[in-house]
Amino acid sequence: MPAKIIDGKAIAADLREKIAADVAEFHASTSVTPHLVAILVGDDQASAVYVRNKEADCAKVGIKSTLHRLPAETTQADLLELIQSLNHYPDVHGILCQLPLPAQIDEQTILDSIDPSKDVDAFHPENVGRIAQGRPRFLPCTPHGCQHLLIASGIETKGAHAVVLGRSEIVGKPLAMMLMQRGAGGDATVTICHSRTKGLSEITRQADILIAAIGKTKFVTADMVKPGAAVIDVGINRDESTGKLVGDVDYEALLDVASAITPVPGGVGPMTRAMLLRNTLTAAKLSR
Numbered sequence: 001m002p003a004k005i006i007d008g009k010a011i012a013a014d015l016r017e018k019i020a021a022d023v024a025e026f027h028a029s030t031s032v033t034p035h036l037v038a039i040l041v042g043d044d045q046a047s048a049v050y051v052r053n054k055e056a057d058c059a060k061v062g063i064k065s066t067l068h069r070l071p072a073e074t075t076q077a078d079l080l081e082l083i084q085s086l087n088h089y090p091d092v093h094g095i096l097c098q099l100p101l102p103a104q105i106d107e108q109t110i111l112d113s114i115d116p117s118k119d120v121d122a123f124h125p126e127n128v129g130r131i132a133q134g135r136p137r138f139l140p141c142t143p144h145g146c147q148h149l150l151i152a153s154g155i156e157t158k159g160a161h162a163v164v165l166g167r168s169e170i171v172g173k174p175l176a177m178m179l180m181q182r183g184a185g186g187d188a189t190v191t192i193c194h195s196r197t198k199g200l201s202e203i204t205r206q207a208d209i210l211i212a213a214i215g216k217t218k219f220v221t222a223d224m225v226k227p228g229a230a231v232i233d234v235g236i237n238r239d240e241s242t243g244k245l246v247g248d249v250d251y252e253a254l255l256d257v258a259s260a261i262t263p264v265p266g267g268v269g270p271m272t273r274a275m276l277l278r279n280t281l282t283a284a285k286l287s288r
């Protein structure tokens with residue numbers, strides 16, 4: 001039987017409907033409109049993709065959004081100054097600084113400077129620490145989107161062996177923590193693999209749930225996947241010959257092996273954006 005295709009676009013649309021209702025309810029009782037500020041420095045392509053859709057998403061659910069576009073040669077001091085002013089501005093609830101940043105700017109310094117209660121990416125060390133301890137304030141958008149796709153698709157994580165390919169601070173590491181956590185979308189047995197892992201395909205073949213977040217086109221081939229496994233593809237790569245977005249897995253080949261799989265585009269990407277909306281509402285609530 002061919003794999004069930006997990007429709008991230010539809011699941012994200014459902015989520016946005018719920019968020020829109022929650023935003024309306026929050027506004028009715030407080031008169032506050034949640035406000036997200038995004039900062040884009042330079043012209044990285046992946047970030048541009050993200051920003052293009054994000055403003056429309058905010059409008060759909062009644063969230064105010066502002067975009068600060070800064071030139072590629074912006075200094076770290078100037079960026080820090082902008083973030084400081086946004087931190088202090090009570091009308092701003094969420095702050096997102098698009099990664100990657102130009103080479104003259106130290107990303108960690110910037111992420112550390114965002115007020116943790118406005119950190120809708122959940123990249124600040126205080127928020128990462130809270131996730132690690134199982135008492136999150138915000139969940140990081142992409143891992144939360146992956147977890148929600150599993151829950152919405154009825155894929156049982158409890159007791160399952162989840163193998164996470166990739167150890168990034170943005171996806172792999174926090175997602176592994178979240179899948180391990182007690183409760184819905186958690187209770188999995190988690191293995192994290194990365195570029196130095198020996199015998200990679202022996203490990204990935206044990207996965208009931210395989211999450212690919214390595215940023216390499218078609219890295220996961222059919223022989224690396226156990227028949228019947230659920231596959232979540234976090235990759236957003238640009239195919240050089242066709243210019244199309246492609247994931248980290250050999251999607252066509254895996255259709256005959258996996259029980260469920262996310263497409264790219266239309267899988268994890270829309271979920272990331274929906275979770276950002278939810279975090280912005282959470283940030284607005286925290287400000288009260």
Ligand SMILES: Nc1nc(=O)c2c([nH]1)NC[C@@H]1CN(c3ccc(C(=O)N[C@@H](CCC(=O)O)C(=O)O)cc3)C=[N+]21
Pocket residue numbers: 046047049050053096097098099100121141142236245264265266267268269270272273
């Ligand atoms: N501080 C920060 N936080 C981020 O979350 C962040 C970031 N920086 N920098 C860039 C990456 C990339 N990213 C994407 C999210 C959604 C789609 C997305 O919606 N993709 C659509 C396709 C869009 C299209 O058609 O081009 C999809 O997969 O269906 C893409 C890329 C968030 N990022």
